[in-house]
Amino acid sequence: MNIGPTYLDQFAGKILVRCPDCFGRAELTKRLDRRGNIAGYRFVCPSCCHARQWPKKGANWFPGPAGGPFLPGFELNIWLQTPCCGSTLWAYNLAHVTFLENYVAATLRERRNHQWGWSRNSSLESRLPRWMQVAKNRLSVLKGLTQLRAMLDDRQTTEGLVKSKRRT
Numbered sequence: 001m002n003i004g005p006t007y008l009d010q011f012a013g014k015i016l017v018r019c020p021d022c023f024g025r026a027e028l029t030k031r032l033d034r035r036g037n038i039a040g041y042r043f044v045c046p047s048c049c050h051a052r053q054w055p056k057k058g059a060n061w062f063p064g065p066a067g068g069p070f071l072p073g074f075e076l077n078i079w080l081q082t083p084c085c086g087s088t089l090w091a092y093n094l095a096h097v098t099f100l101e102n103y104v105a106a107t108l109r110e111r112r113n114h115q116w117g118w119s120r121n122s123s124l125e126s127r128l129p130r131w132m133q134v135a136k137n138r139l140s141v142l143k144g145l146t147q148l149r150a151m152l153d154d155r156q157t158t159e160g161l162v163k164s165k166r167r168t
């Protein structure tokens, strides 16, 4: 597992986002060129068929996904987000949720075992917000991650939101 400065990149291939039109679950996916280099991003909503593409027509640059829960440049909200410890816990997708679960669950164990410090996780440490690293928040963060995991299978929530939007 790559735990380095670019650790978010490994989850950025497919980011679950909220469709700005119908509020349903949609996807922001990385586009690659023939050589496998990143060529941009594409947004598609399976519920209302709304689609967007970066770079935009005539533009020669495209934004990159930042940390959530809002993605500037794409102007999209991340789907997997929940209030936690006075802040917002978020993840790009299931793989990201699993990664954070493993990380948080292992934090105390590693603190005990690695008396030589933080060499293995130092890059990741510096990129996770402090409130996620604090030992007293560990159970709340794990609970929040369980909620994010549940949102992945919650089709009714997605459809409910679509319906309530159409009713108004």
Ligand SMILES: [Zn+2]
Pocket: 019, 020, 021, 022, 023, 024, 026, 045, 046, 047, 048, 049, 050
């Ligand atoms: Zn939509």
